[in-house]
Amino acid sequence: MKIIATRDIDGPNVFTYxxxxxxxxxxxxxxxxxxxxxxxxxxxLLEHVPGLLEHVCGKGYPxxxxxxxxxxxxxxxxxxxxxxxxxxxxxxxxxxxxTVRSSRPHCFDLAVQSRVHPVTRHLMQGAVAGVSALxxxxxxxxxxxxxxxxxxxxxxxxxxxxxxxxxxAAARGIPWMRLDDQSLVQLGxxxxxxxxxxxxxxxxxxxGMEVAQDKAATKQLLARSFIPVPRGRTVRTLAEALEVFExxxxxxxIKPLDGNQGKGVSVGMRTSDEVRAAFExxxxxxxxxxxxVRRRALRLRQVEPDAGSDRHPRSRGDxxxxxxxxxxxxxxxxxxxxxxxxxPVARRAPxxxxxxxxxQPRHCRRPHADGELR
Numbered sequence: 001m002k003i004i005a006t007r008d009i010d011g012p013n014v015f016t017y018x019x020x021x022x023x024x025x026x027x028x029x030x031x032x033x034x035x036x037x038x039x040x041x042x043x044x045l046l047e048h049v050p051g052l053l054e055h056v057c058g059k060g061y062p063x064x065x066x067x068x069x070x071x072x073x074x075x076x077x078x079x080x081x082x083x084x085x086x087x088x089x090x091x092x093x094x095x096x097x098x099t100v101r102s103s104r105p106h107c108f109d110l111a112v113q114s115r116v117h118p119v120t121r122h123l124m125q126g127a128v129a130g131v132s133a134l135x136x137x138x139x140x141x142x143x144x145x146x147x148x149x150x151x152x153x154x155x156x157x158x159x160x161x162x163x164x165x166x167x168x169a170a171a172r173g174i175p176w177m178r179l180d181d182q183s184l185v186q187l188g189x190x191x192x193x194x195x196x197x198x199x200x201x202x203x204x205x206x207x208g209m210e211v212a213q214d215k216a217a218t219k220q221l222l223a224r225s226f227i228p229v230p231r232g233r234t235v236r237t238l239a240e241a242l243e244v245f246e247x248x249x250x251x252x253x254i255k256p257l258d259g260n261q262g263k264g265v266s267v268g269m270r271t272s273d274e275v276r277a278a279f280e281x282x283x284x285x286x287x288x289x290x291x292x293v294r295r296r297a298l299r300l301r302q303v304e305p306d307a308g309s310d311r312h313p314r315s316r317g318d319x320x321x322x323x324x325x326x327x328x329x330x331x332x333x334x335x336x337x338x339x340x341x342x343x344p345v346a347r348r349a350p351x352x353x354x355x356x357x358x359x360q361p362r363h364c365r366r367p368h369a370d371g372e373l374r
Contacts, residue, residue, distance in 0.1 A: 004107060006022070019114055083097070
């Protein structure tokens with residue numbers, strides 16, 4: 001078997017409305033052969049990928065795919081389920097797949113739901129090689145495939161902040177599309193389209209971006225607004241890190257000052273040796289030592305308050321109630337903004353400053369009560 005072509009589709013397609021990776025697979029000498037035709041293949045496959053025992057397939061109940069294997073199914077269908085199972089363990093694929101005949105002879109088109117396309121493509125290549133090896137009764141290193149796939153996912157998957165925004169958009173029925181291999185994501189289409197990158201949007205100011213990238217400056221501004229922040233200091237040497245550790249006390253967090261996506265962060269350091277090891281991990285960027293927050297996390301959401309009003313959203317109770325309060329205030333502010341009437345001050349403002357506007361053309365003047373055009 002060999003892969004002829006692979007393409008990624010981020011929007012609605014003929015298979016589903018979810019993002020998918022479509023692979024055209026040439027079965028070659030396995031064309032029109034079924035899984036039951038290869039002696040011992042089914043047992044070897046289930047031994048290497050035991051998660052397939054829980055797949056429902058078209059049967060509609062766990063174990064349905066194992067029955068299909070014993071009854072006999074094409075190898076394109078087998079590879080589809082292998083990719084779904086391996087991808088689901090890494091969180092990069094959904095539970096949807098479809099295998100149909102291609103217009104090319106001896107070929108099938110495999111569509112697999114995908115969240116991280118580079119990882120799904122890698123798993124597809126590994127599944128084709130692995131199933132071919134099992135057909136020939138050869139060894140297949142599934143663990144090595146998963147380790148490499150996890151490394152690719154760490155390098156190419158969306159960061160936790162971007163992923164949280166994308167998941168929230170998907171839960172609200174907002175279509176999204178990844179525009180590059182970093183964190184640039186499009187939400188919606190047409191005139192309603194918005195762009196986000198990590199926690200920034202196309203409306204984020206440059207000053208806000210610079211402040212958000214500096215953890216020390218962010219903590220300082222939050223503290224001035226009486227928002228509790230963990231104690232901590234910016235350190236640049238291991239000696240300074242150990243000094244702050246003794247000053248604050250365990251447990252502490254060591255993280256890069258200008259890092260992103262949680263890279264280089266070590267949580268819950270309790271001994272000097274742990275602090276030394278964590279500092280070495282983070283020193284390629286920079287390092288900040290701070291209190292380990294043991295209670296619930298304080299989550300912030302940017303809300304556009306009503307223009308001309310000093311009212312701000314107030315939250316109460318648990319996290320769920322707080323989210324409802326903030327979202328309710330946000331919606332009310334948007335409704336008030338839409339219905340706000342704009343005062344016609346364009347021609348009035350110059351007069352207030354003592355300036356005179358040019359006279360209107362004669363054909364635009366209106367007759368007054370005395371009949372004179374003014």
